[in-house]
Amino acid sequence: MKSRKLLFGVLGVALLASSCYTEVIVEDDFIVESAFNTEQVLQSFDLWYVDINATRGAGEIPFVQRAFTLTFDNGVLLANNNIVGIGKSGRGFGLDVGEYRTLPGVVEINHDIDGFWTLDVFAVNQNTIELVDPRSNTSYLLIGYQRRNFDYDRVFYDNITYFLQEYDAWQKTFTSAAGALNDFDEENFLQFFGDNGGVFRSSIDAPGTPLVNLQWDFEGLYEVFDTNDPTLKTLTLNYDFLGDDYFELYVIDDSTIELYHVASETVYEFGGRGFIQFLKSDDKVGKKRVKHSNRKMDVTRKRKM
Numbered sequence: 001m002k003s004r005k006l007l008f009g010v011l012g013v014a015l016l017a018s019s020c021y022t023e024v025i026v027e028d029d030f031i032v033e034s035a036f037n038t039e040q041v042l043q044s045f046d047l048w049y050v051d052i053n054a055t056r057g058a059g060e061i062p063f064v065q066r067a068f069t070l071t072f073d074n075g076v077l078l079a080n081n082n083i084v085g086i087g088k089s090g091r092g093f094g095l096d097v098g099e100y101r102t103l104p105g106v107v108e109i110n111h112d113i114d115g116f117w118t119l120d121v122f123a124v125n126q127n128t129i130e131l132v133d134p135r136s137n138t139s140y141l142l143i144g145y146q147r148r149n150f151d152y153d154r155v156f157y158d159n160i161t162y163f164l165q166e167y168d169a170w171q172k173t174f175t176s177a178a179g180a181l182n183d184f185d186e187e188n189f190l191q192f193f194g195d196n197g198g199v200f201r202s203s204i205d206a207p208g209t210p211l212v213n214l215q216w217d218f219e220g221l222y223e224v225f226d227t228n229d230p231t232l233k234t235l236t237l238n239y240d241f242l243g244d245d246y247f248e249l250y251v252i253d254d255s256t257i258e259l260y261h262v263a264s265e266t267v268y269e270f271g272g273r274g275f276i277q278f279l280k281s282d283d284k285v286g287k288k289r290v291k292h293s294n295r296k297m298d299v300t301r302k303r304k305m
Helices: 038-042 062-066 152-158 160-165
Strands: 024-027 030-033 047-056 069-073 076-080 095-103 106-111 115-125 128-133 138-145 167-175 189-192 199-203 218-227 233-238 244-253 256-261 266-275
Touching: 038 095, 038 106, 038 115, 047 062, 062 106, 152 160, 160 167, 160 189, 160 218, 160 244
Parallel strands: none
Antiparallel strands: 024 030, 047 069, 047 138, 069 076, 076 095, 095 106, 106 115, 115 128, 128 138, 167 189, 167 266, 189 199, 199 218, 218 233, 233 244, 244 256, 256 266
8 A cells, every 4th residue: 555645536536546545634743534625735834855865766856856845835836956055045944946736636836947747646645745747757756844833943954055055165264273284275165066966176376266266276075974973974076086075064153164174183264255145046056965875974073062
């Protein structure tokens, strides 16, 4: 028996998903048995978190693939497509990205960039639905939350790799007086990419150099790691023949990160320049989330807070 339930009814008879069940309604923030009102189900939660790692199928629904959360608000589709500003943009719901209307078991979406989509809506459990593109048989799991209970900080922290990619460049703004001299002292700009396998670039150009004039001196691979400490992330920069630099990674605010260079015990701060908003700019809609989980590093925190 399939666990999902299509939100659909014809002449009072619910559609079957391989065994008998009734339709679906919502009571007290939970999806339970009965009713044909897809609109009621979609609006039963303030935010639907897109569990990207649960995606199935070889196709793609582009605007769902980009989104961290979706909100269905009386015909308006809202999305948090950026980690920067999540929890603040659109009062936490994100930005207006299109319109929708509902039919029994179906939501029709007219997205500002990606056009018209007809998606089947299934109930999986009390707070989870599945959106399915029947053309490609691709499905996404969406987990429902009320805004008052949604942990924006956790979403931010779990998706910190995307945060690094949401600025055109990171400019060094601070270097601690304490710490041993090391090659990274010379680096003034970092740039992180995601679509080509975790590539970063660095530059020794002077702070304040216009982004279009930067000369990227080095290129290599980077990786963000989880650790034994759920509040600690680490970052490695692999400079090809120059070896690795290893840092503890801290977020100061939406545009500032701190890198603690463990080997030299030096603290660096970098500020984001050139924020990339993923919404309606045709040259920036290529960003998308992919199935990913950070590898875990067996280390303890070295930075003294």
